Amino acid sequence: MSADWSDDNTTILTELFVQQVRADNRPDKHLTQNAYEEVAKDFKVRTGLEYTKLQLKNKWDKLKTDYSNFRKLKLKETGGGWDYERNTIKQDVEWWKKAKIDIPGCGKFRKRGLQNENNLSIMFADITSDGTDHWNPASGTIPQSSSATSIFNVDDIQDVDLEETQTGESHADGNGKRLGRYVDGNNKKPKTSLVIQEQITRVGDIAERTQSSFESYMKKEESSSITSVMDLVVxxxxxxxxxxxxxxxxxxxxxxxxxxxxxxxxxxxxxDWLRRKYNTKYGH
Structure with missing residues (x-):
């Protein structure tokens, strides 16, 4: 039988999916075989509809795509505002035309935003990429590690001699050419391999600071995520x-x-703040 994904049925399904995710029955990007069977059984109890694992899996994939597109759409919004009644972005026709090109499939959210967003966040937030995993100082996104090549140019290092590194002395080959020296681009006085060690230490310091920034960011993001805040609402x-x-x-x-x-x-x-917000908007 063809699936009837009405709003009510979809909400019930996402609630059942969330139960399985919270029970750690999603080892990767999909539920386990047993989890889908549990969802199918519970869904039949609550709706009277009997669907196959394939139908449930297809719906899971469709919900994941919708969730990803809606996240990208919200990141794309710059200054137009939010339509609280329709739970979507408030922008003109031209903006939406361009958005449909940049994010195929997002046009469905012009008249009505993503439904069951809280449930979908629990299902997909940690397995969905929206392009925010790149360093952007303005947005506060996670920084990547700094490149060692920005600190020194490995092409400027000539034939490092392992023995020099260990003893602190340099040696000459059979033609009198000195080995294990660092020569800068301006032909200034050569420096020994100690310079290399100093630069490597600087790389390590930068990596440590980057890790600290990353951990700080993750703690802040976790505490202010929709899921965490909605738990505090309850x-x-x-x-x-x-x-x-x-x-x-x-x-x-x-x-x-x-x-x-x-x-x-x-x-x-x-x-009290939530109650006032509700009364202000709906006039109760």
Missing amino acids: ECGAIVGSDEYFIASELFVKREQREMFLHMTESAARL
């Missing part, structure tokens, strides 16, 4: 399905809203 008293939880799911697609929420340290203050 902790502060916003029950799943409540007005406060609903407004949080709309607000926290934007990083600055998550950071504002995290700035408040008391649960009561966080819950």
Whole structure:
């Protein structure tokens, strides 16, 4: 039978997928065979529909593509704003025409944003690349290791003699040519292989600082991710399905809203803030 992926059925399916991911039944980019069988069984109980593993796997792949495209779309948004009612980017026709070329398949999000985003984040956030794994000082993304070639040019090093490195002395070959020297491009006074060791030490220092920056970034990203913040929403008293939880799911697609929420340290203050946000938008 053909699959009926209505909004309700898709939501149920993502909830079942999330259960399997949290149970560590996704060893790579897909669930295990047993996990798909569990999902199929539970899905039939909740919907009365009996689907094959292939149908569930195909839907998993489709949801992963949608999630990846929506993440790229949000990264592409620059200044147009956010349409909270439709949960998508607020931009003109020309912007969307270009976006469809840059991100094939993203046109479906023009009138309505990604559904079940919280569940999809749990399913795919750690196995989906959106191009943010490159150094960009403006965006605060993860830096790559600095290249050793930017510190010294290996072409300037002439025939290093291992014995010189060990003893600190240089030697000459049969023609009187000295070995194991470092010569700079301006023909200045030659330096011994100690220069090489100093430069290698500098490379190590840079690598250590890069690692420290990477770890600091990862800690910050983990604490401010949508999944982590939505867990805090529940902790502060916003029950799943409540007005406060609903407004949080709309607000926290934007990083600055998550950071504002995290700035408040008391649960009561966080819950009151969510309630006010909901009342302001929906007039209750």
